[in-house]
Amino acid sequence: MAGSGHEVRKKWDPWNDPQEKPHVQLLSVSKRFGDFTAVDNIALDIYKGEFFSLLGPSGCGKTTLLRMLAGFEQPSQGQILLEGSDMAGVPPYRRPVNMMFQSYALFPHMSVESNIAFGLKQDKAPKGEIAQRVEEVLDLVQLSSFAKRKPHQLSGGQRQRVALARALVKKPKMLLLDEPLGALDKKLREQTQFELMNIQEQLGITFVIVTHDQEEAMTVSTRIAVMDHGRIVQVATPTEIYEYPNSRYVAGFIGDVNIIEGRVSEVGESHLNIVSEQSGCGIRARHAVDAPVGATVWIALRPEKLVISVDAPADTTTNCMAGEVWDIGYLGNLSIYHIKLDSGIMVTTAQTNRTRDVERPITWEDRVYLTWTPDAGIVLGQ
Amino acid sequence: MSQKPREGKRSQVEYLDARSGEGTAGALEELHKQLLLLPPYRWLCSAIAGSGISPRGLLISTPYIWLLLFFLAPFLIVLKISFSEYAISQPPYTALFELVDDIYVQIKLNLENYQLLFEDDLYWRAYLNSVKIAGISTILTLMVGYPLAYGMTRAPQRWRLALLMLVILPFWTSFLIRVYAWIGILKKEGLLNLLLINLGIIDQPLTIMNTDTAVYIGIIYSYLPFMVLPLYASLEKMDDTLLEAAADLGSRPIKTFWQITFRLSLPGVIAGCFLVFIPALGEFVIPDLLGGSGTLMIGKTLWAEFFSNRDWPLSSAVAVVLLLILVIPIVAFQKLQEKDKAA
Amino acid sequence: MNKGLSWFTWSALIFGFSFLYLPIILLVLFSFNESKLVTVWGGFSTKWYAELFNNQGLLNAAWVTLKVAFVSSSVATLLGTISGVMLTRFSSFRGRTLFTGMIYAPLVMPEVITGLSLLLMFVAVSLDRGFLTVTIAHITFSMCYVAVVVQSRMATFDHSIEEAAMDLGCTPGKTFFAVTLPIILPAVVSGWLLSFTLSLDDLVIASFTTGPGATTLPMKIYSQVRLGVTPEINAVSTILVGLVATGVLIATIISRRNDAARLRDERLAAVDP
Numbered sequence: 001m002a003g004s005g006h007e008v009r010k011k012w013d014p015w016n017d018p019q020e021k022p023h024v025q026l027l028s029v030s031k032r033f034g035d036f037t038a039v040d041n042i043a044l045d046i047y048k049g050e051f052f053s054l055l056g057p058s059g060c061g062k063t064t065l066l067r068m069l070a071g072f073e074q075p076s077q078g079q080i081l082l083e084g085s086d087m088a089g090v091p092p093y094r095r096p097v098n099m100m101f102q103s104y105a106l107f108p109h110m111s112v113e114s115n116i117a118f119g120l121k122q123d124k125a126p127k128g129e130i131a132q133r134v135e136e137v138l139d140l141v142q143l144s145s146f147a148k149r150k151p152h153q154l155s156g157g158q159r160q161r162v163a164l165a166r167a168l169v170k171k172p173k174m175l176l177l178d179e180p181l182g183a184l185d186k187k188l189r190e191q192t193q194f195e196l197m198n199i200q201e202q203l204g205i206t207f208v209i210v211t212h213d214q215e216e217a218m219t220v221s222t223r224i225a226v227m228d229h230g231r232i233v234q235v236a237t238p239t240e241i242y243e244y245p246n247s248r249y250v251a252g253f254i255g256d257v258n259i260i261e262g263r264v265s266e267v268g269e270s271h272l273n274i275v276s277e278q279s280g281c282g283i284r285a286r287h288a289v290d291a292p293v294g295a296t297v298w299i300a301l302r303p304e305k306l307v308i309s310v311d312a313p314a315d316t317t318t319n320c321m322a323g324e325v326w327d328i329g330y331l332g333n334l335s336i337y338h339i340k341l342d343s344g345i346m347v348t349t350a351q352t353n354r355t356r357d358v359e360r361p362i363t364w365e366d367r368v369y370l371t372w373t374p375d376a377g378i379v380l381g382q
Numbered sequence: 383m384s385q386k387p388r389e390g391k392r393s394q395v396e397y398l399d400a401r402s403g404e405g406t407a408g409a410l411e412e413l414h415k416q417l418l419l420l421p422p423y424r425w426l427c428s429a430i431a432g433s434g435i436s437p438r439g440l441l442i443s444t445p446y447i448w449l450l451l452f453f454l455a456p457f458l459i460v461l462k463i464s465f466s467e468y469a470i471s472q473p474p475y476t477a478l479f480e481l482v483d484d485i486y487v488q489i490k491l492n493l494e495n496y497q498l499l500f501e502d503d504l505y506w507r508a509y510l511n512s513v514k515i516a517g518i519s520t521i522l523t524l525m526v527g528y529p530l531a532y533g534m535t536r537a538p539q540r541w542r543l544a545l546l547m548l549v550i551l552p553f554w555t556s557f558l559i560r561v562y563a564w565i566g567i568l569k570k571e572g573l574l575n576l577l578l579i580n581l582g583i584i585d586q587p588l589t590i591m592n593t594d595t596a597v598y599i600g601i602i603y604s605y606l607p608f609m610v611l612p613l614y615a616s617l618e619k620m621d622d623t624l625l626e627a628a629a630d631l632g633s634r635p636i637k638t639f640w641q642i643t644f645r646l647s648l649p650g651v652i653a654g655c656f657l658v659f660i661p662a663l664g665e666f667v668i669p670d671l672l673g674g675s676g677t678l679m680i681g682k683t684l685w686a687e688f689f690s691n692r693d694w695p696l697s698s699a700v701a702v703v704l705l706l707i708l709v710i711p712i713v714a715f716q717k718l719q720e721k722d723k724a725a
Numbered sequence: 726m727n728k729g730l731s732w733f734t735w736s737a738l739i740f741g742f743s744f745l746y747l748p749i750i751l752l753v754l755f756s757f758n759e760s761k762l763v764t765v766w767g768g769f770s771t772k773w774y775a776e777l778f779n780n781q782g783l784l785n786a787a788w789v790t791l792k793v794a795f796v797s798s799s800v801a802t803l804l805g806t807i808s809g810v811m812l813t814r815f816s817s818f819r820g821r822t823l824f825t826g827m828i829y830a831p832l833v834m835p836e837v838i839t840g841l842s843l844l845l846m847f848v849a850v851s852l853d854r855g856f857l858t859v860t861i862a863h864i865t866f867s868m869c870y871v872a873v874v875v876q877s878r879m880a881t882f883d884h885s886i887e888e889a890a891m892d893l894g895c896t897p898g899k900t901f902f903a904v905t906l907p908i909i910l911p912a913v914v915s916g917w918l919l920s921f922t923l924s925l926d927d928l929v930i931a932s933f934t935t936g937p938g939a940t941t942l943p944m945k946i947y948s949q950v951r952l953g954v955t956p957e958i959n960a961v962s963t964i965l966v967g968l969v970a971t972g973v974l975i976a977t978i979i980s981r982r983n984d985a986a987r988l989r990d991e992r993l994a995a996v997d998p
Contacts, residue, residue: 072888092891105889109907118903119893153990170893416849422820445808445868446820449827452865456842459849473848529733530741536734545738547977552745555969556926558943558950559962563748566755566954573751606745664835666929671950681837688841688933698845701838712833 013237014047015223021084023048023206024069024174029078030230031064038064040230041078046174051200051207053217055253056227062210065227066176069208070099082173093122098172102179104163106151112138112162113147119170137165140199157188164196168203177209181216193219214254218242226250242302244288248380251300258301258347259380264291272379274299278343282318284374289381298380303350305376308337309369310362319377321347321370325362339368420458423450464698467492475695495699504683505700509707511678515594515669516662519601523658524651526602527609531650532643534610535617546614553607561600561671568596568672592674600668605661609654616650617643649722656715663711664704680704749966756959773960783961786945790925793856793941797863798920804864805871805920806913810905812872813879831869839866840933847934854936862934863924870923871916878912879905911980918976922969 014020022045031039039061046052054062067073068080071092080087087095098119107115113134120130138144141161151159160180167175180196181189197220200207211217217224218238225235226249234246245251248259262276262283274283274297283299291297313320321341329336332353339347349370362368417423466475476492499505534545552560567573568591575587590596620643628638644651666681673679680700687697756774760767777783808828815821831839843862847854886908890900906913928943935941942961949958 070888070892072891091896092888093894093896097892099889099892101885101889103883103885105883105885107886107890107904107908118890118895122894122899150990152987153994155994158994166889166893422823425819442807442811442815445804445811445872446824448804448865448868449824452843452846452861453827453831454823456846459845460838460842463845526741526744529737533734533737533741536731537738543981545742548742549745551970551973552749554922554973555749555966556943556962558926558928558946559752559965560748562946562950562954562958562962563752565950566959567748567751569954603744603748610741660833661835664837666835666837667947681835684837684841685929694845697841701841704835705838708833708835 012049012222014050015045020047022046023050023083024208025079025081025084026065027079027081029065029068029075029080031061031068031073032076037230039068039075042230042232044225044232044235046206046208048206049204050222051197051220052209053221053224054208054210054227055214055217055224056212057253058212060227061230062212062227063178066099066178066208066210069174070097070176071095096173097176098167098170098174099176100163100167100178100180102182104151104159104183106159106162106166108151111148111150112143112154115151115162116166116169119166123170133169137169140168140202141165156183157192160184160192164199168199168205171203172205174206174208177207179211180209181213182211189216190219196220218254226253228253244378245300245380248298248300251378251380256303256348256350258303258306260299260301260345260347262297262299264293264295264297267291267293271374272297274379278341278345279321280342281316281320281322283377284318285377285379286375288379291379291381295381300378300380301347301372301376303336303348304352306347306349306370306372308339308349308351308362309371310366312369313371316369319372319374323347323368323370325364325366325368328362328364337362337368339370417450417455420450420455422454460698460701463695464495464702465491465493466695467494468693468695473694474692492695495696496703498696499699499703504678508678508680508683509703512663512680513707515597515601515677515679516659516665519598519605519662520655520659522598523602523605523609524655527606527613527654528651530606531610531613531617534614535620542618546611549607549610549614557604558667560604561667564596564600564603564672565591568599591672592677594673594677596672597669597677597679600672601658601662601665604668605658608657608661612653612657613647613650616647616653620646652718653715656711656718660708660711660715663708752959753963753966756956756963758956758959761956773956774964776957777960777964780957783942783945786940786942789856789939790942793860793863793931793939794921794924797860797867797924798917800860801864801867801920802871802913802917805868805916806875806909808868808872809875809879809909809912810901812876828869828872831866832873834866836927836929837933840930843930844933854934855939856935859931859935859939859941862930863920863927866930867920867923870919871913874916874919875909875912878909882908915976918972925965925969 024044024046026042026044029039029042030037042065054065056062064073068075071087071090071094074088082095082097107118110118116134116137117130120133125133134147135144138147141164143158143161143165146154146158146162151162154162160183164180167177177196181192184192193216196207209217209220218241221238223235223237224241226233226241228249234241234250236244241250241254245254251257251259260276260279260283262274262279264272265275265282266273268287270287272285272287272291274285276283276299279299285299289297312322316322321339323339323341325337326340326346327338329338334350335353337349337351339349341347347370463475468474469476530549534542534549537545565572569575570587570589570591572591574590575584578584579587590599624642624646625638628642629635633641664681665679666685669677669679669682670685673682681704684697684700684704687693687700757769757771758765758767759770759772808824811818812825812828818824840862843858843865844854847858852858887900887904890904891897895903926943927941928947931941932944932947935944942965946958946961949955
């Protein structure tokens with residue numbers, strides 16, 4: 001269970017517990033539309049109480065996957081199990097799963113109240129209960145005073161909350177959210193992300209969200225599945241995805257990254273030594289992939305993990321790239337430097353502006369040195 | 383839930399039965415038998431029988447069946463009769479299929495009707511004349527409609543909806559009445575001649591009524607909304623800053639109009655022309671009421687052939703050929719629309 | 726530049742709209758003419774209207790026309806709505822192309838051909854011509870117009886609204902009545918109105934498909950018009966034009982009021998947090 005408060009949440013990682021039974025299981029699920037494969041042989045376990053994100057560029061198959069969970073599409077191959085029972089052939093209106101649509105899909109001819117009550121009426125719930133539950137959920141999304149309004153009489157943010165309330169009121173086993181915040185402006189979106197997390201924690205319902213916004217996925221999720229061309233590239237917690245991406249695709253999709261090519265020259269117990277012409281120095285990095293001596297590897301370096309300096313460090317042969325400042329972007333809290341290395345490739349670094357006045361600010365055409373610790377670089381294979 | 387439509391369907395069948403009793407039921411059965419010769423109908427019947435007839439499936443197939451019965455089948459009958467011979471009988475044509483020894487179906491294809499259409503100059507002249515009249519009146523309608531549509535888009539924003547409404551309104555009122563209204567104006571002792579003579583512009587009344595000119599006026603008048611609406615739509619969505627940009631770059635207004643405004647409204651021009659040309663080609667009411675005995679149009683010819691001469695096979699052949707002629711602009715129009723959508 | 730255009734705009738609008746409306750205005754005017762001559766103004770009179778209501782033949786024809794229009798537009802609306810929904814929501818069924826073709830073809834088919842073909846079929850199955858056959862003919866072409874109107878409405882509204890209903894536990898059939906139908910209702914209503922006026926207006930198809938005892942008003946008007954212009958026909962025309970114009974105007978005013986109210990609501994909603 002998601003439980004309440006942060007202490008519980010910290011330790012809560014059912015995906016690492018072999019005893020835990022997954023809430024939803026996808027067993028080698030594929031979906032083809034004619035010649036086009038939208039979802040390609042996906043296996044995935046989602047646990048009860050998770051806030052799970054499907055992240056990827058448009059056309060990567062994330063929405064198709066969500067629609068298969070909702071029952072609007074049937075898998076061409078494979079099985080979807082919800083609490084152990086096969087969902088094949090179960091139509092959307094018989095699944096204990098609700099969806100919040102990207103367009104919100106509010107019924108334009110019904111009031112907020114009737115929109116929310118709609119699902120309960122389909123289940124023939126008693127009138128008193130319907131009224132009570134509608135009131136509860138309206139209270140939850142802070143729209144009690146708007147119950148009698150029609151959707152067109154609401155602002156974008158209010159409509160979004162009605163859509164959420166309507167999907168939650170039936171207390172589904174799983175809530176599917178298709179780009180739920182896509183239509184909101186940036187400020188409202190950030191605020192709503194936290195509201196969503198609070199509601200999810202309060203109710204303990206499994207949330208599966210589809211998004212193309214990596215920041216959103218990082219903020220709200222317990223785990224993220226990064227998708228590309230119908231496949232899942234990596235499934236991990238936000239921290240793992242950022243700090244330990246398993247491929248150049250994931251490293252590049254989440255946050256900014258510098259990718260440097262090199263060759264393994266020595267395989268040590270815990271570290272690798274890499275020769276890299278692009279960087280102009282030897283690279284020492286933590287052992288992460290199975291790469292024999294001589295194999296080509298890539299080193300991913302996050303901009304904020306590089307330290308920039310005009311003074312040459314003691315050791316310039318390992319984890320130290322030299323180059324010339326090409327461009328500077330001042331963002332207030334950060335400064336972004338584009339450095340042209342001696343090999344000709346461009347590298348980006350970000351430095352926090354800790355003090356107001358720097359004695360000798362780095363400026364254009366300065367010769368600078370970029371250094372990093374052996375733990376900062378991530379070695380990626382093919 | 384699906385209760386409602388089922389009731390609708392049932393009451394409709396009851397309605398058919400109640401209206402004409404056993405005669406209708408027999409006629410429908412006869413029709414069903416004849417239609418079984420048609421593959422689409424056969425597919426449908428076997429599909430319904432095979433699927434175990436769900437009420438919803440039946441409901442959904444009603445419009446399909448309706449159109450097969452009352453649109454496709456009648457047309458095939460026209461096609462069939464166009465190949466049969468005129469006979470003084472009831473109905474006035476010979477059978478196309480004959481059972482020989484109860485086994486073979488003998489088909490007697492009679493191409494004489496079609497031959498006549500090409501040989502007798504009355505018919506091919508009527509076709510050519512229809513194309514000519516429809517073509518000329520399409521261009522004239524464009525010339526009247528373009529300034530009107532252009533003027534509407536230049537009018538203040540708050541008037542535009544009302545003006546649009548005013549263009550659409552005549553479309554809802556009776557076509558026949560709108561054509562009739564012109565008789566009083568165009569005839570020899572009509573209002574137009576009265577006005578012109580009183581103004582001293584002419585001495586002798588003009589003969590407009592019962593000429594091709596009257597037909598042109600009638601077609602322009604009746605089909606003007608079809609021309610103005612697509613023109614207005616394409617002119618309205620045009621970006622005014624384009625004109626300013628052209629002026630800024632040194633183009634004079636007249637040149638700007640041709641190079642920018644007219645060019646960009648071409649999709650509307652083409653759509654409007656087809657929307658006028660296609661119905662004008664087969665028009666009957668206008669040439670009949672406003673045109674003279676010399677006004678040859680194919681719709682009128684077909685009507686006369688059917689009602690006056692009672693030659694059903696020949697009028698069927700006239701109809702088939704008219705449709706073949708119509709297919710050309712219709713297909714061209716569709717191709718252009720698709721291209722438009724793709725762009 | 727604007728001033729130069731304005732002169733042209735004015736004359737284009739004035740000429741265009743006079744051309745559209747002058748004939749109808751003259752027609753209405755002369756229906757109140759005392760004189761039997763259509764071109765000579767003999768003073769104001771409503772005697773032609775009074776005469777109209779004594780003309781039993783005309784009244785019968787009007788009654789037949791109204792009945793045909795009512796029945797045919799109602800059935801056409803039912804069939805056309807189903808067709809419009811089919812065209813947009815059922816992506817594949819056997820003979821879909823044929824069905825689409827049959828929906829669009831009657832819209833461009835010359836009336837003489839539609840009329841002729843239906844008549845020949847009624848003869849082929851020896852169905853007696855009369856009220857029933859005219860009604861069938863009118864249903865057939867009207868339903869295609871309804872289908873197109875409904876289809877364009879169906880195509881523009883968000884499909885996920887229907888999915889949302891199903892997601893909340895509504896079966897497809899129930900979804901249609903609870904969600905789809907209320908949303909497309911304005912299109913269905915305008916489809917009905919369109920069918921009604923088309924049926925009211927039709928001369929050619931009715932002439933082919935009707936039989937003794939079911940003469941429609943346009944047929945009656947046509948046969949009298951062929952003999953010349955009479956104030957009586959002007960009077961009938963005035964009534965018809967008046968009815969239709971009033972109906973269309975009321976419908977427009979109502980829909981514009983709704984639009985305005987909606988716009989106001991949306992502006993208010995945008996202000997809310």
